[in-house]
Amino acid sequence: MNQILASVQDDIHYRFKQVKLLELALAHSSWANEQGCPELSNERLEFLGDAVLELCVSEEAYRRFPDSAEGLLTKLRSRLVKTSTLACVARGLGLDRRMLLGKGEEAQGGRERDSLLADALEALFGAVFLDGGFAAAQELVLRLLDPLWPETPALPGGKDCKSRLQELTQEHFRQRPVYALVESSGPEHHKTFEVEAQLPDGQRFRASGPSLKKAEQAAAQVAIHALSSTRSQDK
Amino acid sequence: MNQILASVQDDIHYRFKQVKLLELALAHSSWANEQGCPELSNERLEFLGDAVLELCVSEEAYRRFPDSAEGLLTKLRSRLVKTSTLACVARGLGLDRRMLLGKGEEAQGGRERDSLLADALEALFGAVFLDGGFAAAQELVLRLLDPLWPETPALPGGKDCKSRLQELTQEHFRQRPVYALVESSGPEHHKTFEVEAQLPDGQRFRASGPSLKKAEQAAAQVAIHALSSTRSQDK
Numbered sequence: 291m292n293q294i295l296a297s298v299q300d301d302i303h304y305r306f307k308q309v310k311l312l313e314l315a316l317a318h319s320s321w322a323n324e325q326g327c328p329e330l331s332n333e334r335l336e337f338l339g340d341a342v343l344e345l346c347v348s349e350e351a352y353r354r355f356p357d358s359a360e361g362l363l364t365k366l367r368s369r370l371v372k373t374s375t376l377a378c379v380a381r382g383l384g385l386d387r388r389m390l391l392g393k394g395e396e397a398q399g400g401r402e403r404d405s406l407l408a409d410a411l412e413a414l415f416g417a418v419f420l421d422g423g424f425a426a427a428q429e430l431v432l433r434l435l436d437p438l439w440p441e442t443p444a445l446p447g448g449k450d451c452k453s454r455l456q457e458l459t460q461e462h463f464r465q466r467p468v469y470a471l472v473e474s475s476g477p478e479h480h481k482t483f484e485v486e487a488q489l490p491d492g493q494r495f496r497a498s499g500p501s502l503k504k505a506e507q508a509a510a511q512v513a514i515h516a517l518s519s520t521r522s523q524d525k
Numbered sequence: 526m527n528q529i530l531a532s533v534q535d536d537i538h539y540r541f542k543q544v545k546l547l548e549l550a551l552a553h554s555s556w557a558n559e560q561g562c563p564e565l566s567n568e569r570l571e572f573l574g575d576a577v578l579e580l581c582v583s584e585e586a587y588r589r590f591p592d593s594a595e596g597l598l599t600k601l602r603s604r605l606v607k608t609s610t611l612a613c614v615a616r617g618l619g620l621d622r623r624m625l626l627g628k629g630e631e632a633q634g635g636r637e638r639d640s641l642l643a644d645a646l647e648a649l650f651g652a653v654f655l656d657g658g659f660a661a662a663q664e665l666v667l668r669l670l671d672p673l674w675p676e677t678p679a680l681p682g683g684k685d686c687k688s689r690l691q692e693l694t695q696e697h698f699r700q701r702p703v704y705a706l707v708e709s710s711g712p713e714h715h716k717t718f719e720v721e722a723q724l725p726d727g728q729r730f731r732a733s734g735p736s737l738k739k740a741e742q743a744a745a746q747v748a749i750h751a752l753s754s755t756r757s758q759d760k
Contacts, residue, residue, distance in 0.1 A: 333595040334587060341576070341583040348576040349654075352569060360568040419584075424659040 294388050301383050302414070304430055306421050311335070315413035316385070318406060320392030332413035339416030342424075343371055346415075346431040355443045366443045370435060376408035378451055379434050381497055381504065382511025385410045399480035402500030437514040451510035455487065458517055463490035467513065469506045472496065485509045529623050536618050539653055539665055546570070546656050550648035551620070553641060555627030567648035574651030577659075578606055581650075581666040590678045601678045605670060611643035613686055614669050616732050616739065617746025620645045634715035637735030672749040686745035690722065693752055698725035702748065704741045707731065720744045 295312055299305055306312050315332050322331035347370050351363045358366075369375070380386065389410050391400050400406050419427035437454040459467050472484040484498040485505035495513040499505035530547055534540055541547045550567050557566035582605050586598045593601075604610070615621065624645050626635050635641050654662035672689040694702045707719040719733040722744035730748040734740035 329592070334593075334598065337595040337598050338583050338587050341580040345576040345580045348573050352573050357564070358569075360572040363569065363572050424580075 298383070298385075298388055298414075302418075302430060303433075304418055304422070304426065306417070308421050311417040311421050312414070315339075315417040316388055316410060317390045318392065318395060318400070318410070320395035320400065321390040324392040332410060335413035335416035335420075336409045337416070338419065339412035339414065342415045342419045342427050343412055343431055346428045347371055347435065349428075350432055350435075350439075351443070354439065358443045362443045366440070370438055373404050373408040375438060376411050377404035378504070378507045378511055379438075380407035380411040381499055381508030382451070382515055383411070383434075384497070385414070386498065386508075399500065402480060402482065402504075433518065434515065436518060437511075451507045451514060455510040455514050458514065459489055462517075465490035467510070469509065471502065471505075487513045489513060533618070533620075533623055533649075537649070537653075537665060538668075539657070539661065541652070541656050543656050546652040547649070550574075550652040551623055551645060552625045553627065553630060553635070553645070555630035555635065556625040559627040567645060570648035570651035570655075571644045572651070573654065574647035574649065577650045577654045577662050578647055578666055581663045582606055582670065584663075585667055585670075585674075586678070589674065593678045597678045601675070605673055608639050608643040610673060611646050612639035613739070613742045613746050615642035615646040616734055616743030617686070617750055618646070618669075619732070619747075620649070621733065621743075634735065637715060637717060637739075668753065669750065671753060672746075686742045686749060690745040690749050693749065694724055697752075700725040702745070704744065706737065706740075722748045724748060 291313070294316070295306075295309055298312060298316070299309075314330065315335050317330050317332050319328065319331035319333055322328050344367070347367050348363070351358075351366055351370075355363065355366075386401050386407055389401065389406065391406075395406075415427055415431055418430050437451065437458075456466055459465060467490070468488045470486050470488065472486050474481050474483045476482045480500065482498050482500065483502050483505040484496060485502065485508075487495045487497075487506070487509035489495075493513070493516070495509050495516060497505060497508035497512050499508050526548070529551070530541075530544055533547060533551070534544075549565065550570050552565050552567050554563065554566035554568055557563050579602070582602050583598070586593075586601055586605075590598065590601075621636050621642055624636065624641065626641075630641075650662055650666055653665050672686065672693075690702055694700060702725070703723045705721050705723065707721050709716050709718045711717045715735065717733050717735065718737050718740040719731060720737065720740035720743075722730045722732075722741070724730075728748070728751070730744050730751060732740060732743035732747050734743050
């Protein structure tokens, strides 16, 4: 467990003062129930983190689009915080491998389920908020969601990670990224796909998902996150 | 207008660095449209303030009730941030008198409408958040809503202001407050009632509302707010 906690902190570039909060964020209720301690589930943190996420995205929308009416901002916010988007970000952080699940939930493919992944990500935001305050949580939320903002609020759908990575690599290297299936495993009815995104400069980023498409999106998210971390260190 | 802005700041115990934000928070879209400047409406600030309020109440619920499950916290939060509750707080702050309304909205009794008042209060939270950061907004939200928290999260309805004021005056003076109708004015179909809450020690607090009941609740809110400000200064 300590290794998992260390690697999540490395990946989110945030060091917890109270690492128990991070452990709680990763604990699905099925795992907590199996331990006989329902209070060790991430549901309360998810309740809090959902509100943290909502405020961070609202403020960013308010600032990015000073001329947009409230109705448009509301729609944009819904697109950015929707379950499938959050699940993609969670996969990019490897939360799918690192969540604590009960055996029953595991057997039913819970590790690949968008809703569980989105909840774990929200719980993580809640944990950082309690541990480091609003500014720390805001920094994390905005960094992770940064690639997903559209140029204008009216653009449908928000940008998916593959489109955004393609833009970035075109900009940097004038070429597209390439995706390769590394492995598919597990029984036929809930296979896991592991995919590698290869950038034109040779960098490779892996992630997995319950379909080829979701695994590619997750690998793109890992790559974007790595690129934007490098760029923010360069600044 | 300057006098209105000064008195709101006195009443909320917060001094704006950017007083334009406060003016924006008070401006209903009907007023902005009448000025020919739709961008001068409080709708975008309300979008932001709604999320500020949600996070402040979520965190406070999380902290006050460490043993309550997420489902119960969600229900409690909905009760605390519901329109009629926020409108009562807004009346207690005199936002009904101070909102900027267009002539049509004014003629249709908009000044007494719960939804407009709740929106103005949320916009005020958004304005303080932008002006002073999360901590300043949180301090204001928690101070204004403090009287409304139930002892346990499962209690139905959250406490209304009259019940809470009665508890406080019983505690301090072993007597109940008394309410008196000072004046009712306006045409029959949308009368305004002005009510005075009298405390056993002689203090009097006035507020108005579109019904006797709402005016009494608003006067109770003013009284509670004054009592809790005095107590926090005593500490």
